[in-house]
Amino acid sequence: MTATLLDGKTTARTWRAATKARVDQLRQAAITPGLAVVLVGHDPASEIYVRNKARQAEQVGITSIVERLPEDTTQAAVLALVDRLNHDPHVDGILVQLPLPVQLDETAVLLAVAPAKDVDGFHPFNLGQLWSGHPDLVPATAAGIMALLEAYQLPVAGKNAVVLGRSLIVGRPVAALLLAADATVTVAHSHTQAVEKLAQQADILIAAVGQANFVTPAFVKPGAVVIDVGTNRVAGHLVGDVAAEVASQAGYLTPVPGGVGPMTIAALLSQTVDLAERRQQRG
């Protein structure tokens, strides 16, 4: 048996087409959705993301601006930029690429983004909404994963979900959305004991650790849904966190590339348009 691949590339393309139709509607009302991306320094995963995002935003008709700041930027300079974007009427969504360089206070920067423009859902207000069971603006990777499960009509309610990783970007928000969808959720991290045995309980296993080949067949219950979020560069190639041999054991598996990555971008673009539609409704 070999796993059915969950084709994020094709699913994201369909989603982007729906988003483009909404943008076309907005443009008839003279509104162009605007996305501002703040990139400080040169994190390689962020570079891939920013490049793909800018191209795809353009394809659906969203104006995207990338604000690049040097690695040694001060906290005050980042806050000044965020403040300007908060007040720019053409900017619907603001996304600060993570991780930020060490001299910057990530929590303070994310707190400075206006909650109503927080398209990546990292402001404590939006995180509170998410964890209280009322998700509104949610981190794009988590939203993309849920949309992929839905596109393949994979049931979540009542399933055991194990999330490997507890970062703000992936692990925590995907755990919250799975919980909101009535899965029984366990979150593992670097202090977790016997992580293999825990992962074997999963009907849905989310790998967001950031280590190539972390998930071996010993982690996977036969037939499980395995979502590989990892984006690791190994000898110039992009690989996930899931070892190739898992394909013969899982029921469903996301490829890397072509799985979660494109869905993340499609989710971000869709949420940007959500915000532009709110701008239209405010008049």
Ligand SMILES: NC(=O)C1=CN([C@@H]2O[C@H](COP(=O)(O)OP(=O)(O)OC[C@H]3O[C@@H](n4cnc5c(N)ncnc54)[C@H](OP(=O)(O)O)[C@@H]3O)[C@@H](O)[C@H]2O)C=CC1
């Ligand atoms: N495709 C996409 O759209 C996206 C892909 N990514 C990729 O996903 C991966 C994860 O990203 P991100 O969440 O930002 O990474 P982080 O490095 O922020 O988080 C990694 C998490 O893995 C946990 N971890 C480390 N070792 C173990 C272990 N032995 N068992 C269980 N958990 C462990 C860490 O635990 P602890 O908290 O204790 O340190 C941490 O919570 C990266 O490869 C990244 O590039 C990220 C965002 C989007």
Ligand SMILES: Nc1nc(=O)c2c([nH]1)NC[C@@H]1CN(c3ccc(C(=O)N[C@@H](CCC(=O)O)C(=O)O)cc3)C=[N+]21
């Ligand atoms: N505030 C913030 N939000 C994020 O969501 C965020 C971030 N910071 N920092 C960096 C990580 C990384 N990330 C990726 C998104 C898409 C691809 C992606 O498009 N991947 C393609 C790769 C295609 C190629 O090879 O170029 C794929 O998997 O098919 C990759 C990585 C989002 N992140």
